[in-house]
Amino acid sequence: MQKYFSKNLRFLRKKQNLTQLDLAEFLGKTKGLISCYEKGTAEPGMDVLLRISHKLGVNLHDLCTKDLSTDEKFLTQGELTPNLDDFKERLSLIKQRNAKTDVNGSYSEAVHLSEEVIEFLQNMDKRLLDASSELESVLNALRK
Known part of the structure; x- marks a missing residue:
């Protein structure tokens, strides 16, 4: 290891x-x-x-x-796991711009960011399932 x-x-x-x-x-x-x-x-x-x-x-x-x-x-990847704090920060910036600019552009950015967050959470769910299966395999090997 x-x-x-x-x-x-x-x-x-x-x-x-x-x-x-x-x-x-x-x-x-x-x-x-x-x-x-x-x-x-x-x-x-x-x-x-x-x-x-x-x-x-x-x-x-x-x-x-x-x-x-x-x-x-x-x-080939930059940051491997998006950080939820990054999403929050980006959403905060969108809200700030929304107060100063047209609502439609900010709305589109917010929708796009929301889609990224959903994809991130779905991937995390898959990783948790993989980790759970992996841990079960390790525990089974240890029991033998």
Whole structure:
């Protein structure tokens, strides 16, 4: 696991413009521990691995067993998982412009943004189902 996990963690974190501190705060860990994960001198527990895979928008199996820095899917994407805060910020900007400009243009932007949010949530639902199936497989393997 360590061979790929450490490299993928660093790659995906940077790909999403997250600092070690950002990830540490999300996980309730220290920046130093995130650094150790990336160097391969410490390994997270299963609960932390699941939270990392969710935050970085990648399934747990791929995070731990593949070199994602060479995966075309990850190389061509900008930010891998849209952040709901980004949607909120964009919607706020649309509202501000709405007060100053024509309503129809802002309305179209809001509709487009709403469609993006719906698509994002549908994808998150699929990822949660994948993660649930993955966790069930891991638990079944551990029980054997």
